[in-house]
Amino acid sequence: MEGLSPEQQALKGKITTSAIVWGAVAGIGVALLALWLLGSAGELARWLVTIILGPAAGYFTYRWRYSTGVAKAVCKKCGTAFGIREVSRLEQLLSSEQRKKVEQVKPATKIDAAVNRTVIWIEEKYEVTAVDECFKCHDRTERKWTVTREKDRAEVTA
Numbered sequence: 001m002e003g004l005s006p007e008q009q010a011l012k013g014k015i016t017t018s019a020i021v022w023g024a025v026a027g028i029g030v031a032l033l034a035l036w037l038l039g040s041a042g043e044l045a046r047w048l049v050t051i052i053l054g055p056a057a058g059y060f061t062y063r064w065r066y067s068t069g070v071a072k073a074v075c076k077k078c079g080t081a082f083g084i085r086e087v088s089r090l091e092q093l094l095s096s097e098q099r100k101k102v103e104q105v106k107p108a109t110k111i112d113a114a115v116n117r118t119v120i121w122i123e124e125k126y127e128v129t130a131v132d133e134c135f136k137c138h139d140r141t142e143r144k145w146t147v148t149r150e151k152d153r154a155e156v157t158a
């Protein structure tokens with residue numbers, strides 16, 4: 001591969017770091033799961049499986065995340081590796097809805113009356129539009145998705 005520009009290097013570093021984090025989380029998760037599931041197996045078998053499966057899961061997760069990241073960063077137009085970066089992100093409010101939920105709270109003692117707890121909040125739906133641009137040919141592509149957010153959550157006890 002020809003020399004990478006500082007921008008490409010930075011992007012490569014970011015993909016690598018994120019893949020390492022994913023790998024570490026998966027490795028530790030699988031290791032803990034193996035230790036827990038093999039609770040009744042002998043100590044030796046238990047640790048042996050754990051030290052083999054944990055790092056293996058970590059390694060494969062790392063490889064998978066890294067190659068997905070690298071594939072995503074290749075410009076579809078000019079083929080530049082580590083060429084795609086996000087240049088803008090726009091959020092548009094689609095809807096805003098007042099939501100309400102009433103729960104019965106169990107009385108603390110027998111002589112207390114049961115109370116209702118009302119939780120109110122506002123649920124907002126956003127459409128996010130992100131624009132990716134290639135360093136080299138400046139080809140732009142758009143990605144769209146929606147997110148839901150809660151805000152102004154408040155509790156009313158009556």
Ligand SMILES: [Zn+2]
Binds near residue numbers: 080134135
């Ligand atoms: Zn390009």
